[in-house]
Amino acid sequence: MSVFVWIETFGGAAESSSWEALGAAQSLADALGTDTTAIVFGEKSAAIAADAGKFGVASAIICNADEMREYRLETYAALLGNLVDQHKPAAVVAVATSRGRELLASAAADNKSGLIAEVIDLRVEDGSLVGTRPAYAGKVLMEMTSRTVTTFLTVRGRAFPPPPVNAAVKPSVTQVSPATIATELETQIDELVAELGAVNLSDAAIIVSGGRGMANNPAAAPAGLKGEEANIWKAKEGFAKTLQPLADVLGAAIGASRAAVDAGYIPYEHQVGQTGKVVTPDLYVACGISGAIQHQAGMRGSKIIVAINKDAEAPIFKLARYGIVGDLYDVVPALTDALRARLS
Template sequence: MSAVYVWIETFEGAANPASWEALGAGRQLADAAGVPLTAIVLGENAGAIANEAAQHGAEKAIVCEDATLHGFRLEPYAALLSHLVESNQPKAVVAVGTNSARELLAASAADTNSGLLTEITDMSLASDGSVQVTRPAYAGKVISEVTIDAAGTQFLLLRGRAFTPLDVDESATADITTVDAVLAEDEIATKIEAFEAASGTVNLSDAAIIVSGGRGMANNPAEAPPDAEDPVVWKAKDGFANTLTPLANVLGAAIGASRAAVDAGFIPYAHQVGQTGKTVSPDLYIACGISGAIQHQAGMRTSKIIVAINKDAEAPIFKLARFGIVGDLYEVVPALTEELKKRLGQQ
């Protein structure tokens, strides 16, 4: 049991900062098991990112900058990770459960017939080497406790924002080992043809603040132009763009939405929070015109502070909220935006 591995996710030559949370969680596990903490950094600029990982707590790093690893693809990444796991038998492989990490760790666990748990919100190492894990189940409606045995490598995917990064030590360096890729380009069935970056919005999954809109977005007093295809949809879209977005901009927040708003065509699906959308746990979640159906709650109930702005004082969202304003979001949100500008010195 040579080490605790942490996969450092990279994108276009930069580390995903969520990976530092995995180093924080991995550090505890490595210390408890008495093994080194090793960052696995694959892709463009891996060497420089390994040094960053050292500043965030890794003692060792395994890097590979092979061209086949530029841009995440499951086949070459999983082939290399599985090879490293088989050769070195690490105690555990840890990552924050982003899209790519979920694929990579699940694939490598399958290749090596190892145990895997996802969406981990808490974990501890038992004296027999097993890891006891807490994770949500049934769309976050209940909590599940599971143990992963010590027989092989333990693959552990963490819920984003559930674990804390370590303090940065700018003088720290890692002992870096460079390895070769396992697959050659002609052995890989998938090719990335094109990529279009999402337009400059904050990513929901790692946002510290989220401003979300629901069905109530349709009550926009702004007049829809006569040529609008659907005046209700126009009003709601205008509300997301010109009422919620200014608030989100003041706060540096991501924009979320309820399923009702997405299904009505007010905003693209990528913004949906809830059972068939994203699960989020920001420090602050501001729900505007969202009633708070159980499916929506499943996606946001672990937010630290929930603020509800809703006309209907009986809306279920007020049972979950710490603070509430009963009122028309189209009056409250602009007033709140102005107040925040004043108080946060953005006048």
């Protein structure tokens, strides 16, 4: 009847967002009068379980068999499903990353249990779990409850704080065997291309985003580029030479509007909005973004929004805490210089 929390790992270390899942799991465990159990699969799982002890986890179930070394949906879902069936936890919590989403949904299906996804707030009401989650691309919120013995919950990144580091608890660790047979797997990972500086907008505390206004770069495009090609060159140059330095000073990730992505100014991985990422940074700096409703759906949960736009009537200013009316190609470099001076 414990609360399970899946600690997502990569390359033998816990993903730091996993501690947010643990924070959510612990508040749930407190409300239910139970404790938390860390589920750690893969390389160095014993060491990671010990780390979880620093955050107050009472026990851990680990599996570091060879076939569990790297995350795979089939192996991980089969074992998680078995453990849930065996221990009947009140809940299983993970962060709603690509892996967390598919793993919990699959194990929930195997166990015919309820899943509440992308939870941003959580409470216990008359013994039932009630999760608040976005719907309609975040334009409205909904409350959902589950009536099965175990409820699976994915929590949105940055929605729950990690628990405080307490006097180290030494969790009681149980080692288990995989639930699958390696030779019977349906998929095989042929190649892994780790991206340098991979875009992780969901985790970012600060995001600097560019929109269609990025094409108003005063820098002259190379001779021979005409019309839209020249705009693409200017916008790309602007992302690299104007926005990136500001992002570097702030330690920020680079985002973009759909208009900028669709125009070919920046790859899709950067898109914030209804068909991109939903982000909730502490600070969101929107540069040359008008603020279409579908963009707002992706960033309205940011703590502080700053808008820089030439058009004083742009809808983004209605959402912003601070606004500067002006050309981003004047304002952003000035902001970068002033920040450098202030932070040095």
